[in-house]
Amino acid sequence: MIRTRNSIIFIVTITCLFLTACNQISLENLFGNLSGKPQAPQVLRLTADADPPDLDSTTTLDGNSFNVLNNVMEGLTxxxxxxHPQPAMALGYPDISKDQKIYTFRIRNAVWSDGQPVKAQDFEYAWKRVLNxxxxxxSAIKLYPILxxxxxxxxxxxxxxxxxxxxxxxxxxxxxKHPIPYFLNLTASATxxxxxxxxxxxxxxxxxxxxDKMVYNGPFVLSDWKHEQSYRYKKNGNxxxxxxxxxxxxxVKIVKDYTTxxxxxxSNQLDVAPLNSRIYEAFKNNKDRVTIMRGAVMFMMFNTQNKFFxxxxxxxxxxxxIDRQQLVHEVLNNGSLPAGGMVPPTITAYNGRPFRNQTKDYLAFDPVKARxxxxxxxxExxxxxxxxxxxxxxNDDERKRIALFLKKQFEENLGVRVLINPLQLRQKIGMEKNGQFQFTLLRYIGDYNDPMAFLEIATSKSKVNFGRWHNRTFDLFILKSKSNRIYKERNQDLIKAEEIIISDAxxxxxxxEAQSYLQKPYVKKLYRHPIDAEYSLKWVSIEGKQSQSK
Structure with missing residues (x-):
């Protein structure tokens, strides 16, 4: 009863704040152009849930750092x-050899933020520094396709x-080493x-x-970084x-709490704010809500060295x-979609079409067959x-709710009792690496936009195949696909590989996984990406709003 009352109070409070904000926006939009004031600077206000811990592109691994680097730096694409990867520091698309192994890029006439020219040597130096x-x-593994x-x-x-x-x-x-259809996608990543x-x-x-301890070649430069509080991008004049x-x-304000x-x-102090599943319901039908699908899948992994599994x-x-429809609609309730296989719908195949549309949904809910x-x-x-x-x-975080749902599903549909073991991330990963688990809940974000990114993690030699599942035919399909120059045939092999891992569980x-936001309607062309950096600011504009709170 107390929990229900608090939820009602929260929704009423949020609604009142929203109506007040809408009135302010309407007045500004109606009368801003009639005031005779000069055009306001184009300023966007965002949040991040933490400081970017590592802006050295040769070592960084986290999402917050990827976001910053994507907007202050620029790769070949x-x-x-x-x-889709578009030429950036590269002057047009590369020349590719007949055997599809040699890519020759021309570097455009561009300069760093200090006026020095961007050179081909800057790429060779950085990539070899990653591999040193x-x-x-x-993150060196992202460069492994190179000879x-x-x-x-x-x-x-x-x-x-x-x-x-x-x-x-x-x-x-x-x-x-071998031809791969996704190499240009890789060249857009932080590594x-x-x-x-x-x-x-x-x-x-x-x-x-x-x-002040780095230089930039992207659309913005980083400035006014107050650690654990905020940081600022400014347009790069060079x-x-x-x-x-x-x-x-x-x-960008550092705000760790979604409600805040x-x-x-x-209250019009931000132009974009993230929503979690607990707040999502209050804004489910709101016109400001934006939901995007990430290149991420949540899955269970079994320790196949355990006799039972x-x-x-x-x-x-x-x-x-497992009733996946019930999971996404009643537990998550944030726009996430029930999985039909290992590869998310945001991942494209060699032909530019979603891989998910070229295969089928293999996962069903059938308690009778399960028993x-x-x-x-x-x-046996x-x-x-x-x-x-x-x-x-x-993980000892919001994912416990997912585990509790699974516990109930196993009890009701299999008659099996399961204990939930919440762990801090470092401890959980340590146990998984050492094979000290029965089954575990994992979240995986692809390193690049290709089905291979989600399938190769299950090969026998994969360092993240903690459950030691092994299927020789699956391994052969993946191995063949890594060097197959006939991309249509490669695609069919990857479809077969996904079917095997689902069939054998x-x-x-x-x-x-989906991520939802509130975004002001005057924010245009804020493009979001399924993998690596979450968003690009290069093309964003503020249209229909004449002034902002500073």
């Missing part, structure tokens, strides 16, 4: 509003053996950004620790495409006992009953 074993970069990149990173080759060469200041040649050797060496360990950048400034962010939004019929029983498979599986592993202690590991996908 940049993702557009349709998430001394850097200890955990001898993995070998150099693991101490089996020299830097000069790596297939990236600056032929001159304006020409960069990249040689791949593939350029760096200036003189700047990195000048600041040493302090490189990129503050705005950016090669500055005429297409409308924003003069972007102010929404309050700031409704070594049986595919038992794993399949758990897979069939039958459980009985058959128990006989010579067990008279389900083990008394079945433990599901989960090597992993059990639950849902595809």
């Amino acid at each position: 940049r993702l557009d509003g349709n998430n 074993p001394a850097t200890q970069s955990k 001898n990149a993995e070998e150099y990173h693991t101490g089996r080759a020299r830097a000069e053996d790596v297939g990236v060469k600056a032929l001159d200041d304006r020409t960069l040649q990249v040689t791949l 593939y950004l350029p760096q200036r050797k003189d700047i990195v060496e000048k600041f040493g360990e302090n490189y990129a620790k503050s705005p 950016y090669w495409d500055k005429s297409r950048v409308s924003l003069d400034q972007v102010d 962010a929404v309050g700031l939004y409704l 070594s049986n595919p019929k038992i794993r399949k029983a758990f897979q069939l006992s 039958q498979l459980l009985r058959e599986g128990l006989k 592993v010579h067990l008279n009953q389900v083990p008394e202690r079945l433990i599901l590991n989960v 090597g992993a059990v996908p639950l849902y595809y």
Whole structure:
């Protein structure tokens, strides 16, 4: 009763704030152009849930840092509003050899924020710095498609053996191990950004620790960084495409609490605010709500070294006992979608079409079949009953709600009792790496826009295949797809590979993750991306609003 009353109070309060905010916006939009005042600066106001911890593109791994780097730096390509890679520092698309292994990029006539030219050597230096074993970069794997990149990173080759060469200041040649259809997508990611050797060496360990200890070649520069409070982007006057950048400034507040962010939004102190599942319901039908699908899947992984979960019929029983529609509509209630396979609908295939549309949804809800498979599986592993202690590991955060839902599903649909084990992230990962779990709940965000990003994690040699699931046919399909130059055939092999992992319940996908926001209607062309950086500010404009609170 108390919880219901508090929810009502929260929704009423939020609604009142929203109506007040709408009235203010309407007055500004109606009379702003009649006041005779000069055009206000183009300023966008956002939030982040934490400081960007690492703006060194050779080592960074977190989303907040990706977001900053995507807007103050620029690689050979940049993702557009349709998430397609467009030439950025590259002057047009590269020349590609007949065997599809050699890419030759021409570097456009662009300069860094300090006026120095951007050179092909800046890319060669940065990429080899990622791969240098001394850097200890955990993102080096993103460069492994390049010839001898993995070998150099693991101490089996020299830097000069790596297939990236600056032929001159304006020409960069990249040689791949095998042809891959998604290489241009990779060049838009943080790991593939350029760096200036003189700047990195000048600041040493302090490189990129503050705005004045790095240089920029993107649409904005970073300024006024007050750690744990806020940071600011300002338009880069030296950016090669500055005429297409409308924003003069972007102010980002560090706001860790969703309710606080929404309050700031409704009082006109923010132009965009994130929503979590608890707040989503209050704004579900609001015209300001924007929901986008991430390139992320939530799934269960079983420890197949465990006698009970070594049986595919038992794993399949758990897979069939979950009502994913109920999970996304009653528990998450934030726009997320029930999973039909491992690959999210935002991921495209070689032909530019969503991979999900070229395959089928394999996951069903069938409690009757689930109980039958459980009985058959128990006989096959010579067990008279389900083990008394079945433990599901989960992060000690909002994902506990998902685990509790699963617990109830297993009890109602399988007659199986499950204990929930909430763990801090570091402890949970440690247990998974050491195989000290029965089954676990995992969230995976793809490293690049290709089905392979979500399927190769289940191969026998994958470092994140914590459950040690193994299927020889699956491994062969993935191995073949990594070097297959016939992309249509490769696509069919990846479809078959996904079918195998679902059929054998090597992993059990639950849902595809959505993220919702409140966004003022005068904010235009704020493009969001499913993987790597969440958004691009280059094309954003403020239209229909004459003034903003500073």
